[in-house]
Amino acid sequence: MDQIHLYTEQENKIWTTAYSRIMQYQGDVADESVMIGIRTIGLPGDRVPNVDEINEHLARHTDWRIVPLEDMVDDTKFISMLADKLYPCRTWVRSLDQLEKMEDEYDILHDVLGHTSLLYIPNYCLYLEQLGELALQYIDDAKAILYLKRVYWHTIQYGLIDVNKSLRIYGAHMITSRNEASFALNAGVPKYDHNVSIIMDTPYVKNHFQEKYFVIKSYDQLLNSMDEIKKELAKRLK
Numbered sequence: 001m002d003q004i005h006l007y008t009e010q011e012n013k014i015w016t017t018a019y020s021r022i023m024q025y026q027g028d029v030a031d032e033s034v035m036i037g038i039r040t041i042g043l044p045g046d047r048v049p050n051v052d053e054i055n056e057h058l059a060r061h062t063d064w065r066i067v068p069l070e071d072m073v074d075d076t077k078f079i080s081m082l083a084d085k086l087y088p089c090r091t092w093v094r095s096l097d098q099l100e101k102m103e104d105e106y107d108i109l110h111d112v113l114g115h116t117s118l119l120y121i122p123n124y125c126l127y128l129e130q131l132g133e134l135a136l137q138y139i140d141d142a143k144a145i146l147y148l149k150r151v152y153w154h155t156i157q158y159g160l161i162d163v164n165k166s167l168r169i170y171g172a173h174m175i176t177s178r179n180e181a182s183f184a185l186n187a188g189v190p191k192y193d194h195n196v197s198i199i200m201d202t203p204y205v206k207n208h209f210q211e212k213y214f215v216i217k218s219y220d221q222l223l224n225s226m227d228e229i230k231k232e233l234a235k236r237l238k
Contacts, residue, residue: 007048011093015048018099018109022176029181031161031168033219037117048093048108054116061120072106075149076139082132085125087115104177104207114172115156118219127222128156134230138237147233151196153204155222160184160191160215167191167215184213191215196228200236 007015023045026035042057043049051068058064066089067081073088081088089112094105104110118124131152138144158180159171167185174181183189192198194216202212216222 007093010096012047014093014096014099015109016046018094018176019043019045019113021178022109022113025178025181026175029169029185030175031163031170033121034117034170034175037120038113040120041112041116043112049112051089051091054089054112058116058119062122062125064119064125066111066116075145079132079135079139079145082128083136084132085129087111087119087128089116102179104173104180110172110176114175117175118170121219123223124219127219127226130223130226131229134226134233138233141237144233144237147200147236148229150200150202150204151229154199154202154210154212154214155194155216158184158204158210158213160213161219162215162217170216170219180209183209189213194221194225196225196232200232 023038040057040061041054043054051066055065058066064085064087066087068091069088070091072078072090073081078088090106090108090110092107094103094107094109098105131148135145135148138148155171157171157173159169161168161170169175169181169184174184184191190211191213192215194214198212199214204210
């Protein structure tokens with residue numbers, strides 16, 4: 001059993017407020033799979049969940065688990081965790097000031113709502129696992145890891161999905177960032193069909209809206225793109 005993290009009354013209130021705000025706008029912008037995932041994992045709206053209970057719900061649908069951490073691990077450890085079907089989850093809660101300013105934080109709210117909500121989808125999980133396994137093969141090649149990080153960020157963190165010709169978000173960052181979700185879906189913002197070569201050429205920017213967003217047709221497409229990712233990576237490293 002993972003160690004139970006005890007949250008304060010204020011932390012629970014912050015979670016409740018943030019959860020409510022996120023759920024209010026998700027219905028208009030998020031892929032239905034995200035909403036189904038949040039219900040499937042049984043995330044409470046009135047308090048911060050603990051890792052044990054989340055893993056208990058996940059175990060009914062996947063062999064992935066989340067691992068509690070105070071701070072994010074380095075690239076090598078993160079890649080190894082993905083290959084082992086483990087997802088790091090920060091346990092800290094954003095401050096009241098950060099909440100009121102609507103600042104984007106990589107805290108438990110982001111990690112749980114953003115990342116675990118799709119871990120019930122088999123091909124999404126396989127894509128994450130195979131991306132981790134591929135990165136492990138190139139763990140000592142900084143150039144290869146850079147390309148694969150771009151693939152990860154422009155799909156798992158910032159990805160859009162076309163649902164019956166209607167754009168929706170599925171990327172973890174945008175699930176908990178109303179500002180970036182609204183920006184990304186704006187008609188004037190550049191959006192591209194999922195293209196591995198263009199993705200590898202596109203830097204991602206932390207703490208700033210992206211210059212390009214990439215659109216998939218389905219989560220199957222992510223998994224099916226792995227062969228292309230391997231070929232494109234090998235070509236670039238020659």
